[in-house]
Amino acid sequence: MKRPPKISSITVSDVAREAKVSKATAARVLGGYGRVSQAVHVAVLEAAKALDYRPNELARSMTTGRSGSIGVVVGDIENPFFSLAVRGISDIARLSGINVILANSGEEVEAERNAIRVLLAKQVDGLIVTPAQAGDIAHLREISCPLTLLDRALPELDVDTVTVDDRDAALRATRMLTEAGHRRIAYVTAAVLSGDFRGAASRINTSTVRERILGFLEACREAGIEDAERNIRFGSRRSERSHASLVQLLRSADRPTAILASDSVVALDLFKAIRECGLGIPRDISLVTFHDADWTSVTTPPITVIDQPVYALGKSAAELLIRRLKGDDRPPERIVLPTTIIERMSVGGPLTQSDDRS
Amino acid sequence: MKRPPKISSITVSDVAREAKVSKATAARVLGGYGRVSQAVHVAVLEAAKALDYRPNELARSMTTGRSGSIGVVVGDIENPFFSLAVRGISDIARLSGINVILANSGEEVEAERNAIRVLLAKQVDGLIVTPAQAGDIAHLREISCPLTLLDRALPELDVDTVTVDDRDAALRATRMLTEAGHRRIAYVTAAVLSGDFRGAASRINTSTVRERILGFLEACREAGIEDAERNIRFGSRRSERSHASLVQLLRSADRPTAILASDSVVALDLFKAIRECGLGIPRDISLVTFHDADWTSVTTPPITVIDQPVYALGKSAAELLIRRLKGDDRPPERIVLPTTIIERMSVGGPLTQSDDRS
DNA sequence: TGTTATCGTGAGACCGGTCTCAAGTTGGCT
DNA sequence: AGCCAACTTGAGACCGGTCTCACGATAACA
Numbered sequence: 001m002k003r004p005p006k007i008s009s010i011t012v013s014d015v016a017r018e019a020k021v022s023k024a025t026a027a028r029v030l031g032g033y034g035r036v037s038q039a040v041h042v043a044v045l046e047a048a049k050a051l052d053y054r055p056n057e058l059a060r061s062m063t064t065g066r067s068g069s070i071g072v073v074v075g076d077i078e079n080p081f082f083s084l085a086v087r088g089i090s091d092i093a094r095l096s097g098i099n100v101i102l103a104n105s106g107e108e109v110e111a112e113r114n115a116i117r118v119l120l121a122k123q124v125d126g127l128i129v130t131p132a133q134a135g136d137i138a139h140l141r142e143i144s145c146p147l148t149l150l151d152r153a154l155p156e157l158d159v160d161t162v163t164v165d166d167r168d169a170a171l172r173a174t175r176m177l178t179e180a181g182h183r184r185i186a187y188v189t190a191a192v193l194s195g196d197f198r199g200a201a202s203r204i205n206t207s208t209v210r211e212r213i214l215g216f217l218e219a220c221r222e223a224g225i226e227d228a229e230r231n232i233r234f235g236s237r238r239s240e241r242s243h244a245s246l247v248q249l250l251r252s253a254d255r256p257t258a259i260l261a262s263d264s265v266v267a268l269d270l271f272k273a274i275r276e277c278g279l280g281i282p283r284d285i286s287l288v289t290f291h292d293a294d295w296t297s298v299t300t301p302p303i304t305v306i307d308q309p310v311y312a313l314g315k316s317a318a319e320l321l322i323r324r325l326k327g328d329d330r331p332p333e334r335i336v337l338p339t340t341i342i343e344r345m346s347v348g349g350p351l352t353q354s355d356d357r358s
Numbered sequence: 359m360k361r362p363p364k365i366s367s368i369t370v371s372d373v374a375r376e377a378k379v380s381k382a383t384a385a386r387v388l389g390g391y392g393r394v395s396q397a398v399h400v401a402v403l404e405a406a407k408a409l410d411y412r413p414n415e416l417a418r419s420m421t422t423g424r425s426g427s428i429g430v431v432v433g434d435i436e437n438p439f440f441s442l443a444v445r446g447i448s449d450i451a452r453l454s455g456i457n458v459i460l461a462n463s464g465e466e467v468e469a470e471r472n473a474i475r476v477l478l479a480k481q482v483d484g485l486i487v488t489p490a491q492a493g494d495i496a497h498l499r500e501i502s503c504p505l506t507l508l509d510r511a512l513p514e515l516d517v518d519t520v521t522v523d524d525r526d527a528a529l530r531a532t533r534m535l536t537e538a539g540h541r542r543i544a545y546v547t548a549a550v551l552s553g554d555f556r557g558a559a560s561r562i563n564t565s566t567v568r569e570r571i572l573g574f575l576e577a578c579r580e581a582g583i584e585d586a587e588r589n590i591r592f593g594s595r596r597s598e599r600s601h602a603s604l605v606q607l608l609r610s611a612d613r614p615t616a617i618l619a620s621d622s623v624v625a626l627d628l629f630k631a632i633r634e635c636g637l638g639i640p641r642d643i644s645l646v647t648f649h650d651a652d653w654t655s656v657t658t659p660p661i662t663v664i665d666q667p668v669y670a671l672g673k674s675a676a677e678l679l680i681r682r683l684k685g686d687d688r689p690p691e692r693i694v695l696p697t698t699i700i701e702r703m704s705v706g707g708p709l710t711q712s713d714d715r716s
Numbered sequence: 717t718g719t720t721a722t723c724g725t726g727a728g729a730c731c732g733g734t735c736t737c738a739a740g741t742t743g744g745c746t
Numbered sequence: 747a748g749c750c751a752a753c754t755t756g757a758g759a760c761c762g763g764t765c766t767c768a769c770g771a772t773a774a775c776a
Contacts (some may be wrong), residue, residue: 057479059762074635121415295653380756417732
């Protein structure tokens with residue numbers, strides 16, 4: 001109505017009139033509730049067909065309080081990790097006749113907060129969120145509908161959560177590197193950390209990041225590598241600046257002989273930087289990354305990866321959430337999915353000469 | 359209400375009572391319409407803050423007829439092409455305070471039809487669709503809200519459309535191949551064609567597929583290549599079966615000496631198949647693909663690609679749609695975005711010996 | 717055959733907003 | 747002082763569904 005002339009749509013009342021029954025009766029058959037006689041049932045259906053009636057879900061949601069849609073807030077759908085997870089979520093949602101409203105946070109809390117507010121105003125029945133920052137979660141606490149955390153756990157927020165065994169994965173991957181003889185191993189992540197990191201592993205409360213670092217450090221400790229923390233690189237977002245910092249890392253005198261990357265987009269950047277510096281994989285430097293992205297299997301050499309069950313991650317999150325929507329009130333569950341390492345050709349031993357450090 | 363106890367939410371009436379004004383007045387300030395005195399304005403705002411009022415967008419949409427969201431139906435978000443386009447769409451949508459409801463069609467008309475029905479019932483203000491099948495578009499015709507076609511034009515449907523210059527792109531890419539001396543060039547696409555194709559290019563009405571084939575054939579004709587149509591391969595979806603068929607193509611006696619792939623996932627599969635067959639790029643076979651996917655730049659050799667402005671594709675589609683939502687009633691526009699060919703190392707001349715055909 | 721469940725149906729309230737309309741206030745102008 | 751315009755406010759209809767409740771009719775039971 002109002003400004004847009006609005007193509008007068010057919011309502012239950014119209015159908016009721018056409019079928020010569022009351023609005024209540026027509027609504028019963030159209031809405032599929034209550035009981036109606038067979039005769040009236042077909043009459044209403046015919047009237048509906050004749051008029052080409054289409055239910056207004058909004059009006060329905062209005063009274064039922066259920067909107068039939070869930071909100072999904074991810075960092076960036078462009079990242080294959082998220083798009084695959086979203087695929088998992090929407091496949092499951094569709095099975096339950098639920099649709100997905102997507103929002104990008106760009107990994108920024110402010111955008112995330114805003115997205116959640118809007119989604120909530122839209123009366124989504126539930127939310128799946130990949131929290132951008134673990135320090136700032138007041139807005140997540142306030143959420144009044146079922147919430148499921150995807151990929152990143154929040155120790156202080158006891159809700160359904162699906163993650164992978166990040167710590168163990170990082171441990172195994174790093175161990176693979178130390179066992180190959182590496183001593184100068186870097187861990188490169190896109191996550192940003194405010195303030196100084198040294199010795200503050202416990203301060204990082206984005207589970208994904210913290211757990212991986214913990215695993216990384218544990219493997220280093222096992223191998224007797226000291227001061228491994230100084231080889232952790234934060235903030236390697238896809239940008240000019242971060243690429244430059246990567247190149248700088250690779251050109252430094254005591255450059256690492258092996259690198260563990262936290263996700264495939266950082267790894268791709270790293271791969272390019274390594275080439276740019278004229279270094280060979282795995283001759284000069286070994287590379288392992290989280291996420292079995294497309295490209296990792298077709299490079300020369302192909303990259304050894306930590307294969308996360310990304311689709312399953314999304315699938316499980318959706319299943320958990322939908323179970324809640326159906327009234328399940330078991331205590332919050334924290335599902336940890338196992339990862340496997342796919343060994344390809346990007347790991348080798350360090351060159352002897354690179355073992356003398358400054 | 360009803361089954362879920364529903365945490366009684368704060369409504370305008372509650373705020374009105376708290377502020378000691380009428381519901382209408384409270385609604386005016388909360389809804390930001392009409393005129394209210396300064397004093398009452400602050401009073402209502404304070405009451406709202408005190409009660410932590412959050413508007414119910416559903417109710418608002420109910421009366422305004424506008425839902426503030428658009429529906430996006432793509433083939434598969436998992437495909438980087440689509441996820442990037444969706445990124446473009448949602449970035450633009452967010453600027454206008456519109457959110458995106460995402461649906462996957464899996465490239466199947468039935469799912470697409472269903473998704474559109476649901477989206478329409480949810481009262482989306484507009485739709486952006488990448489039609490799965492051009493033959494079956496009755497459901498698109500019936501759409502009663504603004505519709506924008508993404509990446510694929512439909513000759514018989516005169517609505518806003520954003521595509522790339524597929525024909526010219528295919529022409530240029532193929533020409534690059536013929537100029538390098540190739541005579542046996544294959545075009546491999548994931549699209550399915552019902553029935554026999556030969557000589558029926560005009561029968562294909564998915565613009566993307568048709569235009570590209572037309573460009574491909576034109577370049578072949580220019581080069582005096584006869585019966586180029588027999589080298590068009592349809593239905594190369596990511597699956598066991600289609601992979602096998604690719605391998606078969608590569609092992610045949612008169613295997614092509616160059617291939618143009620219609621999208622990056624087909625190309626990736628092709629790349630792997632080529633390796634599997636022990637063939638070298640570009641020594642034994644040249645490869646060019648649509649879409650500058652991540653992986654194409656890091657393989658050895660890197661792949662020459664037709665770079666489509668995918669993000670811009672989504673962006674433009676969203677802009678066009680939103681313009682419509684704002685009341686623009688210019689005749690439907692068909693935007694064709696230019697592509698560029700990024701020459702890398704995957705194109706070479708055919709081996710002499712492979713020129714004798716059986 | 718009378719009484720009581722059971723069933724089918726209609727009337728109308730309700731969800732939480734928007735918006736029209738009329739009434740009440742205030743102020744400016746003659 | 748008197749009148750009209752402009753502004754502020756409240757009452758209530760409305761959007762398109764769902765759902766409660768009451769009533770009449772039919773069926774089952776004694």
